[in-house]
Amino acid sequence: MPKSLQSAIAIRPHRANARVLVGVLVTPDVTAIAMPKTFARWQRLTPLATWRPIALRETSYAGILSGVAAALDRVDVPPQRLILLGEGCIARRVLELTLRGELPCGGIVAIDVASGALPFPVVPTVTAIRLVIHHNDDAPQGSLIGALRAADLDARIINLDLAAGRGAEAAAANATETFVLELVATISRRTTDGAGNP
Numbered sequence: 738m739p740k741s742l743q744s745a746i747a748i749r750p751h752r753a754n755a756r757v758l759v760g761v762l763v764t765p766d767v768t769a770i771a772m773p774k775t776f777a778r779w780q781r782l783t784p785l786a787t788w789r790p791i792a793l794r795e796t797s798y799a800g801i802l803s804g805v806a807a808a809l810d811r812v813d814v815p816p817q818r819l820i821l822l823g824e825g826c827i828a829r830r831v832l833e834l835t836l837r838g839e840l841p842c843g844g845i846v847a848i849d850v851a852s853g854a855l856p857f858p859v860v861p862t863v864t865a866i867r868l869v870i871h872h873n874d875d876a877p878q879g880s881l882i883g884a885l886r887a888a889d890l891d892a893r894i895i896n897l898d899l900a901a902g903r904g905a906e907a908a909a910a911n912a913t914e915t916f917v918l919e920l921v922a923t924i925s926r927r928t929t930d931g932a933g934n935p
Contacts, residue, residue, distance in 0.1 A: 757924050758814040760791040762823035785925040796827055798834055816841040820920050824848040835864050844920040848913055854880040859888040866892040867916035869909050
């Protein structure tokens, strides 16, 4: 298998009329964001996007790269028109792959990612990064956020207070929806001539 998705698909032709693909990362233990009710609502709100679950058999870095490459091949969408939506540890791994320069995509919406330090320097990327993070006052806000800000990336972060209880769940869904709608609209407007693409 190629070392990175970038090397696996860099020579693919780009279609001028390619749609945006929103890939919902699903593993056997992380399925909350792919709930039918939420999924159907977001599909209705984003007519410019094709939504697909990306079922990952392996949650290793290699497994993620392989699953994403297969999803792109199935729908014939270039990576700069891909938005990845993930939660928890799988979202953290996707974010790390992107920040290491191994997973090109148009955007990432990551929910509940661990905010600990990155074990590597951040590589510049044009991928739009959106984080929805739950925290409480006792939990230190780790260096992931600091690293993103220091790297001067297109990154936006919403911190939600866990003390809000059930309200935090609704707030997380609303924040995620806002980020997804924004990225679909932004990426839909981009040209596919290679300028500014990952």
